[in-house]
Amino acid sequence: MDNHNPNEDAQREPDPSNAEDAANGDLYGVLAEFDTPGELIDAARKVRDAGFTEFDCYSPFPVHGIDDAMGIKRTVLPLLVFGGGCAGLLLGLLLQWWTNAYDWPWLISGKPFWSVPANIPIGFETTILLSVFTTFFGMWILNRLPQVWHPFFRLDRFARGTDDAFLLGIEARDGKFQAASTTELLKGAGAIAVEECYLDARPESKKLPAWVYGFIVSTGVLALVPFAIIAKARASTSTEPHYHIFGDMDFQPKVKSDATFPLFADGRGNRGELTGTIPRGGLNADDVFYRGLVRTEGVVDASWTTELPPSLEVDMKLLERGRQRYDIYCSPCHGYDGRGNGAIPRRVQAGGGAWVARNLVDPQGAVAKMPNGQLFNTISNGFNTMMGYAAQIPHLDRWAVVLYVRALQRAQNAGPQDVPADCRNEVR
């Protein structure tokens, strides 16, 4: 916003005696240049000791110790940041309480609606967020930034304050300021040059250029447009369809599952399997393997197989697989030993409830007498309160579990005759 006038450059000579210049108004202050940061610090200390308060130092990089030399007090920013952090924590907790426990209670992982441990990470983030905002904006506000114009900009020397000069400026409004004596003080403090700075006297320099007003007004109006569109949409009805950006994605030429479709006589979109066809991989013709059934010539009803499917290769690997699947899917209720004392029944009983899982290994029990095929079917389709595991355990693994249950029945009811003759003496 520097309304730069090329004719003015000639007037801006670093000659402080140019006082009769028509464009120059009141004296703003004096600007002194020093050679080194050390000299700047010494000069700042002298100016402070002389009682000046309205002065500032300008250097290309932060000079350590300058705050102390200038007599600048420690900033209150840390306290503001502490307040911002506390507010962030409280707002973060409030947000989570309001959204998840009050306005729309939502059960997550069986935890209480408002559970503080789950809120800590978000609270941590919002604490940091508001701390950082307070630091950033607090620093700007406390330093009165952004400052787009400064009277010292009229001096060419001032631009070198971002390059190689160490500058100290004293403002004329300071009560101690007197042009001559202040210049003397700065020279005595080791300034290599002292320059007076005058305000721009021309009336147009006090006004913003017209295009700035235009920019501010047009930006403000444009910023309101989205809100105006939203307000209109909320306040009125429309017969126009939605605007679809990806029309071919929103409207696809297919019938969704369980939707109506008038083209077919029954009006349904679902067509089912065509008669006389089988899905790929869905034949499952082996009744013994897939359903545990055997059919006899001339008998209508199939019966449960008492054997294992002939296609099954029974070895330790299959048994081990069965043990592993059993431990995962069956042991929570039936227990690792098959006696029906798994973690769930024990827990229910400890709480006073009644939940009995079947003892799979009782030699007089139903499972011991069950044909293999029926046991396979129970694992597949469930029994009483037990749900079917067909979805979780593939066919082969279900047979492995059948095999392992048989092994468990054998192991849990073992007697001396099961011990090899040569080891019997070791067992007592």
Add this chain to the structure above:
Amino acid sequence: MSNAEKTLHPDEKFKAGKLSGAVTKTGAGLAAVGFVISLALGAGAGDHWKRFFYAYLTGWSFILSIAIGGLFFVMLHHLVKARWSTVVRRLAEVVASTFPIIFITGLGFVIPLVAGYGDLYYWAHHDAHNHEINHHLISKLGWWLNPSYFSVRYVLYFAIYFGMARYFVSKSRLQDETGDPELSTRLRVLSAPLMIVFAFTTVFISFDLLMSLAPKWYSTIFGVNFFGGANIAFFATLILLSLVVQRSGRLTRAITTEHYHDLGKWLFAWTFFWAYTAFSQFMLIWYANIPEETVFYQYRMFSEWQWVSIAVLVGHFAFPFVFLLSRWTKRILPSLTFFAVWQLVFHWVDLYWNVMPNLFWDKAHVTGHDGKVVELMAGPLMGNPSLHTVGFSPVDVTLWIAMIGVFLLSVGRALNGNLIPVKDPQLPSSLSFENY
């Protein structure tokens, strides 16, 4: 001012001299009294020394963690080419020189372990290998958690720690004589790869020594949390050690409020780091709520231990965090001293909170082939509410004091020669260091 670099003041006393003997004697006295009382208490307890060994491990982990923090700080100083901390680096090196005596003290429970003592680590107990109650433990962890391999690793960890500490300290002392700036460069180059070795060593030593107390419970962040606590303890120790050295009339001009301010910042930062990792461990376990993991916190949250848990949360984190935030609590030495002592005490409470709940082992009843019911030890953290007690015993504290004595004894022995790296090229800028 940083642009006016200083040299060591000509009147500065920077030789350890008689300070070494004084610290050593204080430590030896504390250790002797502490161990005698503890042995008497342990012998009278009639619990097969179980409580004694748990307290021994707690106190010993306390001093080990300080030494680990010291080694880390020395390595970090070289790694990042730090300048401000050069004036206190020799004192950190002194702390890092304590590994040999800590190693010997640790043999106090490692030798019984190898000799067959099974009441400290459950995995070393005979019943842990009973298939009826622990078939996973032996098949999955037995190759790692057994006394002989444990003792091999114990020696290995300390060989690594001692080797690294020895290297950094001896080269630093060599520079005192030669003034060769190349030594700084060499240490800086080496500190990067050694930092990786240090990280793995610290994580695994904490897994082996502390986390394996409950062999069926595990947390991958446990080692990081231990490392955070170790650094809290170390910086608190370094602040107190600097004060003791200055109180004896040494380094009175070299170590300034500016250095204490930065040590205070480190104390604050590690306090938060520790809390961050402790919460990370808690929240994942709390959210997933898997029985074998949750039991760790169930034990500590819903029994007498909840008061210890609250004490750790408030004492080790909330209170020091809020107060150490301020610039002035770190610059006013009495307040910094208070928080250093406070955090050391609560570091011990934190270790106590980690170790002691594992003392109470549940029993399991197993039917043998002959139909007889046998009572076996089922180990710690089995979720039996009747065992959830703190059961504080004086031996917990007396052994802690004895271990502090061992540590002081070890520090006293390492306090010799120069207390500041007199010819370090970074010393002038450290001496003139200021916070802005």
